[in-house]
Amino acid sequence: MSEVRGRGRRGSKSEYRITECPVVDTLTRAIDYGPPEPGDVPALMRELVDWLSSLEAAELPAPIRAGILTHRFLSIHPFNDGNGRTGRLLATAELWRSGYRMRGFFSFDEYFNADRDRYYQNLQMGLPVNFYDGRHDPDHTPWLLYFVETMARAADELQAKAKSLYQELDPDAPPWESLPRPQQQILTRLLARVLDGVENPFVINPSDIASWEGVSDNTAREWLKEWATEGFVNPVLAGEGVRVRSYTLAEEWVETCFQIRQPSRGK
Secondary structure, X not given: OOOOOOOOOOOOOOOOOOOOOOEEOOOOXXXXXXXXXXXXXXXXXXHXXXXXXXXXXXXXXXXXXXXXXXXXXXXXXXXXXXXXXXHHHHHHHHHHHOOOOOOOOOOHHHHHHHOHHHHHHHHHOOOOOEHHHOOOOOOOHHXXXXXXXXXXXXXXXXXXXXXXXXXXXXXXXXXXXXXXXXXXXXXXXXXXXXXXOOOOOOEEOHHHHHHHHOOOHHHHHHHHHHHHHHOOEEEEEOOOOOOEEEXXXXXXXXXXXXXXXOOXXXX
16 A cells, blocks of 8 residues: 655645545555545544534543544545644654653654555455445544554553663662653653664664654754854765765763764774
């Protein structure tokens, strides 16, 4: 199954699609999903917003509500592109609004992309291809089991990595307590890279910050520039010019939090 995604238009509002936008298998070119007709999209989106604001939705556990919200949004497929990422961001936002402070520590995209076939299989739930043949209000149980399982696995992995970090440090006075929350979240992400054996784990690109923190690319670049002035990261110059394309965690924080001494430059 393919999912049409784009960078979007910064500073402008995306309009609902006015054309058919089937989801097509990239290999067979067969239609995997036929979304509702464009003329029905505005009413279906109003209905979704009304449901989210209803007492019925409020009484549901937050993960269930976020899971249903995401699946219904993806079923409506309101835009020509970006529906998948927008749907997952909606889930993250709804969880955040409900008290699940996961932004920066957990990304649905990471887990869904790790096994896209399983993601799409659970998203489809064995339903007919056509939206009007039972996709509007199905039994969401298969999707919700997968959705909640993904959340639980992410929480377990985060807990294990946090415990691993605290075992190496003095838990009474963790050095990062004085840092703003976004920077603490970045240290957790870099810790995961170290534990996973990622090459150059301390190199940070604006796209990393945008994905981890759920912010725009421009905001990510501004954050990194600010963090560089604060000594949290150091800019990495590209080629012979002065353009900065990436940053690396400052050596002070590498040694303090990870007990790893970076090799001296030029040696």
